[in-house]
Amino acid sequence: MAKAMRRMVIVGSGAEAIAVASLGAKGGFDVVVVEEDSASAERFAVFLKQVGGEAVQVTAEIGVLKSTEIVVEATDLPQAARMDFHRNLEAQVSGNALICCVDREATLESPLGNCVGLNLAAPAHLRRLAEITPDRQGNCEEAVVLAKELGRKAIICPRDSFLLSASLEQAWYASLEYLQMRGAVPHEIDEALVSEGFAMGPHEAQDLIGTEIAYADRRRRGDDSQLIADRMVEEGRLGKKVGVGWYRYPGGGGAVIDPLVEDLIREEAHFALVEQRSFSDAEIVGFLRQALFEAGRKTGASSELIETVAIHGLGLPPGWINWSDQSGSRNQPGKNSI
Structure with missing residues (x-):
């Protein structure tokens, strides 16, 4: 039976x-x-x-x-x-x-x-x-x-603790914004990470999730530091479901680079008095890897547990960060000299 x-x-x-x-x-x-x-x-x-x-x-x-x-x-x-x-x-x-x-x-x-x-x-x-x-x-x-x-x-996740994925995601999104503000545009960041073995760049992935999800989380935490990401949502760039986010999706199809996003980023950098420049793929990858390593170290969780969250929660390739490596820089995300 x-x-x-x-x-x-x-x-x-x-x-x-x-x-x-x-x-x-x-x-x-x-x-x-x-x-x-x-x-x-x-x-x-x-x-x-x-x-x-x-x-x-x-x-x-x-x-x-x-x-x-x-x-x-x-x-x-x-x-x-x-x-x-x-x-x-x-x-x-x-x-x-x-x-x-x-x-x-x-x-x-x-x-x-x-x-x-x-x-x-x-x-x-x-x-x-x-x-x-x-x-x-x-x-x-x-x-x-x-x-x-x-x-x-x-x-x-113990009740008196926090979601490990949330801790890593917050550092991840903040680091992406840091790079954008200084001149690295979304498709360059995505392409650099896809070449590192990522199945999809973080901006395209966020378009699939909906940019308003992270926005709502920032509002709950009282975080108004991500000027570019907030403006994206406030201008209706909610992701693939509406046809436009970090990319455009003509006819609901695949991601297409949107020059208007680059204009938006340049405007926010100008308002914030931040000087922009070009970044190599190696600089982008190195900064993001270090920023996420620092965020993981701060959680106090085991390297095995953080790796599980990084792979299955953020989409990082296995072994992309050696979480047990304690020889890395102690610079805080956003303070790295890039």
Whole structure:
């Protein structure tokens, strides 16, 4: 007799919901997405079919939560409303169900004692990392198993710690901006890194994720230091989904260099009184490698763990940085003399 499929119910319809739904369907789960009303459910079902999610059921019936083993909260509600939703979940789901939340901040603030964090690196088809935050009792074993069933490389992130991927990403994006401000344009940086073995340059990858994702994270942290990246978002350059980001995407196709981005960068450098110059590929690569090494060292995590995050969370080629090398410069990112 064939083994019955386990049901996974996803509440929400943002990028994280789409990623989990797609991975769940590929992993052999009976996936159901719950939308707020019938009209929204119909629209989202049409969208899912367009991106290959035909096997995913979409409904507005919240009652499906009672018959599921796994609930994934992936809403884009404001935090207060999100916490209200978490309070209501307890009455809606089985006491044995695994409840996961794709947002770490919401996980930590959740009134649900058994809410586990399930943070997936994006874009999901290029990155395999899943950072698991235990619930209030320290439990996360089921979520680790789930992450592996979704084809992810799972690591556990203690509640009193931080997401390792976030620490490295913040240093990565800040270093990219530092180079841009001084004259290295996005396609030059991407080309230099692709020649180093990267599957995709960081700017093209950010266009796939959506430039507004990192922007929202900066707003939450009160970080207004990335003038170029912020202006990109504020001018509507949100990435491939809207046809323009760090690159242009004519007809929804591949990335095309956009001279307007270079003009924008030059303007911001002028306003900031920063002198620009040309950079060699070796200078670009050397600066980014050193900046990320310093960020990794500051986390205090083991070199093995940082390497896992770098490969599966940021898309770095294996061994691109020797994280255990303590002979490197102690200069802070942004202070290197380039």
